[in-house]
Amino acid sequence: MIEFRNVHASYNASVPVLKGVDFTIEDGAFVAFVGTNGAGKSTTMRLIDGLIKPDEGEVLIDGVPTTELRTSELAKRVGFLFQNPDSQICNNTVRDELMFGFKALHEEGPEAEERVAGIIELFGFDPDADPFLLNRGTRQLLALASIVVMAPQVLVLDEPTTGLDFRECEKVMDIVRTLHERGTTVVMVCHDMEIVGDFAEQVIVMNDGRVVDQGPTFEVLRRRETLERASLVPPQMVDLSLTLAAADARLAQAPVGRANTLDEMEAAVRAEAGKGAGVAEGAPVVELAAAPTAASQSRARVIPFPTARDDAAKQAAEQGGR
Amino acid sequence: MIKIENLTFRYRESEEPALHDINLTIPDGTFVGVTGAAGSGKSTLTYALNGIIPHCYPGDFYGSVTVEGKDTCEVNLTDLSCVVGSVCQDIDSQMVASIVEDEVLYGLENFGVPHDEIPARVDQALADMGIADLRDRMIASLSGGQKQKVAIAAILAMNPKVLVLDEPTAELDPASSLSVFRLLERYARQHGTTVVVVEQKIALMAQFADMLVIMEHGGIRYAAAPAEVLAHSDDLLRIGVNCPRVTTLVNRLRADGVYAGPACRNVEEARDAVLEVLA
Numbered sequence: 146m147i148e149f150r151n152v153h154a155s156y157n158a159s160v161p162v163l164k165g166v167d168f169t170i171e172d173g174a175f176v177a178f179v180g181t182n183g184a185g186k187s188t189t190m191r192l193i194d195g196l197i198k199p200d201e202g203e204v205l206i207d208g209v210p211t212t213e214l215r216t217s218e219l220a221k222r223v224g225f226l227f228q229n230p231d232s233q234i235c236n237n238t239v240r241d242e243l244m245f246g247f248k249a250l251h252e253e254g255p256e257a258e259e260r261v262a263g264i265i266e267l268f269g270f271d272p273d274a275d276p277f278l279l280n281r282g283t284r285q286l287l288a289l290a291s292i293v294v295m296a297p298q299v300l301v302l303d304e305p306t307t308g309l310d311f312r313e314c315e316k317v318m319d320i321v322r323t324l325h326e327r328g329t330t331v332v333m334v335c336h337d338m339e340i341v342g343d344f345a346e347q348v349i350v351m352n353d354g355r356v357v358d359q360g361p362t363f364e365v366l367r368r369r370e371t372l373e374r375a376s377l378v379p380p381q382m383v384d385l386s387l388t389l390a391a392a393d394a395r396l397a398q399a400p401v402g403r404a405n406t407l408d409e410m411e412a413a414v415r416a417e418a419g420k421g422a423g424v425a426e427g428a429p430v431v432e433l434a435a436a437p438t439a440a441s442q443s444r445a446r447v448i449p450f451p452t453a454r455d456d457a458a459k460q461a462a463e464q465g466g467r
Numbered sequence: 468m469i470k471i472e473n474l475t476f477r478y479r480e481s482e483e484p485a486l487h488d489i490n491l492t493i494p495d496g497t498f499v500g501v502t503g504a505a506g507s508g509k510s511t512l513t514y515a516l517n518g519i520i521p522h523c524y525p526g527d528f529y530g531s532v533t534v535e536g537k538d539t540c541e542v543n544l545t546d547l548s549c550v551v552g553s554v555c556q557d558i559d560s561q562m563v564a565s566i567v568e569d570e571v572l573y574g575l576e577n578f579g580v581p582h583d584e585i586p587a588r589v590d591q592a593l594a595d596m597g598i599a600d601l602r603d604r605m606i607a608s609l610s611g612g613q614k615q616k617v618a619i620a621a622i623l624a625m626n627p628k629v630l631v632l633d634e635p636t637a638e639l640d641p642a643s644s645l646s647v648f649r650l651l652e653r654y655a656r657q658h659g660t661t662v663v664v665v666e667q668k669i670a671l672m673a674q675f676a677d678m679l680v681i682m683e684h685g686g687i688r689y690a691a692a693p694a695e696v697l698a699h700s701d702d703l704l705r706i707g708v709n710c711p712r713v714t715t716l717v718n719r720l721r722a723d724g725v726y727a728g729p730a731c732r733n734v735e736e737a738r739d740a741v742l743e744v745l746a
Binding site: 156180181182183184187228229280281282304307308309310311312313336338339376377378380381382384385388389392393396401407410411414415417418 | 503504505506556608610611612613634637638639640641642643644667670707708709711712713715716719720725734735737738741742744745
C-alpha cells in the first residue's frame with residue numbers, strides 16, 4: 146500500500162511543487178495521475194520511488210516511510226519507468242541492460258539469467274543489440290522490460306506511451322495490463338485520456354501541486370467541470386456522451402448519455418435508433434458494462450513473465466517444502 | 468509552396484529506402500499533419516523539407532524537394548533555415564543556450580535580425596507559447612514539456628515561411644497540446660505560414676489540419692483532407708494508425724447505413740451525426 150500524508154515537496158525550497166498531498170493506493174490497484182505539465186505528477190512518482198524525499202509529511206510504502214527505507218529496498222518493491230527511456234538505459238547490450246538490476250542488487254545467478262532469457266524471448270529482443278541504436282518505441286519497451294524482469298510489487302510509469310506509435314503503445318500497455326491482472330500495483334502518469342479510460346481503475350487529478358479530485362475512473366472523468374479547472378478534457382466517448390446529454394435532456398437519462406466507451410456508445414446509439422443488429426424498436430435499453438475497461442479487456446493477452454505475486458508464491462512453496 | 472517530386476532516399480547504412488517515390492505539393496499557408504507507424508518515414512520526410520537530408524545524413528537521394536522556390540539540394544542549410552524553421556523530435560539536441568531567453572535570442576541574433584526588432588519578437592514568441600514566466604529559467608531545470616515550448620518559441624520568433632515540427636507536443640499535456648495546435652493554425656491562417664507537423668495525436672491533427680498525410684513503409688498512403696482520409700479507419704488501423712474514437716464510432720454507423728453523412732473529425736461533428744441518427 147502507498148500512502149501520502151500531507152506531503153509537501155520542492156526541488157528548490159523557494160518553489161514548492163507539492164503543497165499538501167494526501168492519497169492512499171491499495172495493493173493491486175491501477176491508478177492514473179492526470180493533470181497539466183507542472184501539476185506535480187512526476188514529482189509524486191519520484192516520491193513514491195524515493196528518488197526525492199518530502200519536505201514535510203510522509204510517504205509510506207507498506208506502512209514504512211520512504212525516508213527509513215534504503216534505496217535498494219525501495220528499488221525491489223517499486224519499479225520506475227522514466228518518461229524518457231534514455232534516462233534509464235545505461236548498458237551497451239540489451240542483455241546487459243536486463244541484467245543490470247540484478248547486478249546492482251548483487252542477485253546475479255542462474256535464476257536471474259533464466260528470467261532475463263525469458264524476458265528476451267517474450268519481448269522479442271536481440272540480446273546483443275546496442276540499446277542506443279534501437280528506435281524510441283523499442284527503447285521504451287526495453288526500459289519497461291528491465292523493470293518487469295525484477296518483478297516489483299509496484300510499477301510506477303511516468304508517461305509510458307509518450308513518443309510511441311499506436312502499435313507500440315498497445316504492446317506496452319498490454320504488458321502493463323497483464324502485470325496488473327497478475328497482482329502488480331500500477332501507478333501511471335498519463336496525458337492520454339483515452340489510455341487512462343481504457344486501463345485505469347481509479348484516477349487522481351492534480352492541479353498546482355494538490356489533489357483536486359480522485360475516485361473510480363469514469364466517475365472522475367465524467368466530472369467535466371473539475372477536469373476543466375485542471376485544464377483537462379475527458380476521453381472522446383465521455384466527452385461525446387456529456388455533449389449529447391447537454392444537447393438533449395432526453396438523452397441525459399438514456400444510455401447514450403451515460404456511455405463511457407466506444408462499444409457502449411455504439412450499442413447505445415443503435416439501441417436508441419432502433420436499428421441495431423437484432424435490436425428491435427422498443428427493445429429494452431442497453432445495460433452499460435459496470436467495468437470501465439470491458440472493451441479494452443477483450444484484447445487482453447496472457448503473457449508469461451514473473452510478477453511479485455509469483456515470487457511470493459514461489460517463496461512460500463519453497464518454505465513450505467523445507 | 469513545397470513541391471516534392473519523385474523523392475526516394477536511402478540512408479547510406481540502410482539497404483531499404485527510408486522514403487520511396489514521394490510526390491506531394493503543399494500550397495502556401497497549408498496546415499499539414501503527417502502521421503504513420505514508427506519507421507514509416509515521417510521524420511525522414513521532415514529532414515527532406517529542412518535540408519537535413521541530403522546535407523547532414525549521407526545517402527542516395529533521387530528526385531527533388533523545392534521549398535519556396537529553393538531546391539534543397541542546391542542551397543546550403545543556412546540559406547534554407549532562413550525559410551524553414553524546424554523543431555526536432557529530440558528537443559535536447561536542439562537547445563544551444565543555457566537560459567530560456569538566450570535560446571530564443573540565438574536564432575534572431577545569428578540571422579541578423581535588426582536589434583530594435585529583437586525584444587518585441589522575443590516577447591511575442593514567449594507570450595504566444597505561454598512561457599513568459601520561464602524567460603530567465605535555466606533550460607536544464609525545465610520539464611520536457613516546457614523545453615518543447617521553448618523550442619517552438621525560438622522557431623516562431625524567426626517568423627519562418629515554413630514550419631516543420633517533429634512531434635512538437637509529445638511531452639505536452641492536453642491543454643498545452645491544444646494551445647500549440649491553435650497557435651500553429653493561427654500562423655497558417657493569419658501569416659500564411661506553411662505548417663508541417665508530424666504527430667501521433669491524430670485527433671488533434673484531424674481537428675486542425677487542412678491535409679492529412681499518412682505514411683506507410685516510406686511511401687504516402689493517403690494525402691487528402693482529414694474527413695476524406697479518416698473515412699478509411701479500417702485501413703488506417705491495419706497500417707498502425709488509430710483514428711479518433713469519434714471517427715471510428717461514426718464510421719461504424721456509416722458502414723451499415725445507419726448514418727449517411729461524412730466521416731467526422733471531432734466531438735462536435737460526432738454529436739451532430741448522432742443527433743441526426745436519433746432524430
